[in-house]
Amino acid sequence: MSMTSDQAPLILVVDDDDAMRGSVAFLFASVGLDSRQFKSAEEFLAARDALPKDRPGCLLLDVRMPGMSGLELQRRLNEEGFGLPMLMVSGHGDIPMAVAALKGGAEDFIEKPYRDQHLLDAVHLAIRKSRERLSAGSERSAVVERFQRLTRREREVLMGVLAGKQNKTIAQGLDISIKTVEVHRHTGMEKMAAGSVAELSRMILLAGILVEAD
Incomplete structure (x- = not known):
């Protein structure tokens, strides 16, 4: 329960x-x-x-x-x-x-x-x-559950966004096109139910999920 x-x-x-x-x-x-x-x-x-x-x-x-x-x-x-x-x-x-x-x-x-x-x-x-x-515990559990539903690529893109990287930099690092980054960013934000990067950042901090700077 x-x-x-x-x-x-x-x-x-x-x-x-x-x-x-x-x-x-x-x-x-x-x-x-x-x-x-x-x-x-x-x-x-x-x-x-x-x-x-x-x-x-x-x-x-x-x-x-x-x-x-x-x-x-x-x-x-x-x-x-x-x-x-x-x-x-x-x-x-x-x-x-x-x-x-x-x-x-x-x-x-x-x-x-x-x-x-x-x-x-x-x-x-x-x-x-x-x-x-x-x-807070219920919200944290919900955030973790949503994060776990992300694909590996969506996680990588969103972690790059949270680390302050531009789409171009994320694309180069993952060896994918900028358009693909934009798609993964959009779907990832939707799955996380985040309306902004600031809101996503608050969720990630609440859930205790580590964001790698590089």
């Missing part, structure tokens, strides 16, 4: 405190947010493959837990390219812990006890960022 940003968000909560999990589940449900609760990092990792990959949301993660800590789980998820924004929560927060969490890419570090509205505001900001990531 392709990733989309318009589905209902899902909040994943990892905390060893039973009361806290129940409290945030009730809070999220009261504002129409779906959530799933996990009592440990290990339980979350065991269930992660079965979680939906196409829903926006965030991970609400307690820092101090028995077994794998929240910071350790954060590092592991970062190494594995976990896509959801993370919010770190702790009842024993200190500056070094907060710095470590934020350096690890956490969107926010929230100390217990917190105001419900503070948590909801942070969650909604994280959901917005998640939607943006999903949208």
Whole structure:
């Protein structure tokens, strides 16, 4: 299933405190947010493959837990390219812990006890960022798919265009006529759904496709 940003968000909560999990589940449900609760990092990792990959949301993660800590789980998820924004929560927060969490890419570090509205505001900001990531991911996948449909010659011509070469130079380099370059350029731009070289360049950068300068 392709990733989309318009589905209902899902909040994943990892905390060893039973009361806290129940409290945030009730809070999220009261504002129409779906959530799933996990009592440990290990339980979350065991269930992660079965979680939906196409829903926006965030991970609400307690820092101090028995077994794998929240910071350790954060590092592991970062190494594995976990896509959801993370919010770190702790009842024993200190500056070094907060710095470590934020350096690890956490969107926010929230100390217990917190105001419900503070948590909801942070969650909604994280959901917005998640939607943006999903949208960018969908667009990136579409660009890559269109690029893969190009013929080898169309790719060569478009790469030459993006490298700033004139049609004549591209024709000489590929040992084809200028007219043939123009045809491949036109069909390639159509297949990529690019209305201009600037738009094509943005697509290629988004998709992470390398353009050789020479």
